[in-house]
Amino acid sequence: MLNDWFVSHPSNLIWVVLCTAVLYLVVVALARWSGVRSFAELSTFDIVVTIALGSMIASVVVSKEPPLLQGVAAVATLYVLQLFVSRLRSRFSVFEKATDNRPILLMGPGGEIKHANLRVARVTEDDLRAHMRRANVSDPRQVQAMVMEGAGNINVLYGEHHDLGDDPWILRGVRDYTR
Template structure:
């Protein structure tokens, strides 16, 4: 019947409401416990955890399988994994390299387009123009660097306040950026 398809009774609706509130509260508690990084999308792993949390919440809320207790354990496990990986990333460069995408130089000093990097990043020149307009750059020659970060965000360093002799630390790890001496930022 059409009414069964639209409305299955009060108990299933109450269960959906209860599960939604319970998982929401649990995610808030774990997010506060693990810190602002929980939804920062700073690495590939952070993005994966955010997506998994959304999918997990939807699965638990709208079905009886998995039950709420399994969903709660899965949420706790995801946050524990995220916390563990973020701590390992801070301590070991190899873990950081495995968990993060490296930033890519899309446009170099003076507006020099890095066509091979555009291909690798799957970015078009139209995308570059869009980002330049977004940051109020009307002359690409003002660009010191346009970088696609590991999160997929594109940042533009531009203007007269940038000089090629600026502190190179900010560009450390960017694919195809001209190598210069850097500060000692060694980790184990």
């Protein structure tokens, strides 16, 4: 019935409020325990954890299946996994390579567009122009490097104050960067 879409039994509303409050407290406590990285989207793995957390919380809050305790256990497990994987990533490069997308050079020094990399990253020249405008760059020749990071954001290094020198530390590990 149409009425069921708008009206709920008071016990269902109490359940939603209770679950939301409990999961809120659990997430805040786990985020404080695991550190600020728990909300960062630095790697593919971090993004997956963020999406999974949202989905789990929503599932527990809006239905009685899974039960609240199972939802808390699932959320806690994701935080522990994220902490464990982040520690493995910092100690072993094989874990870093398995969980992270490598940054990719989209535009090199002097505004040289890397067309093959644009295809790999599924980025258009219009996207590059939009990011240049966002970075307040009006002349592509000012660009020293435009990099799509592993999490999908694009950064623009530009201008004379960004002379990268002979061995730019900031671009180590960026796919196809050569000077």
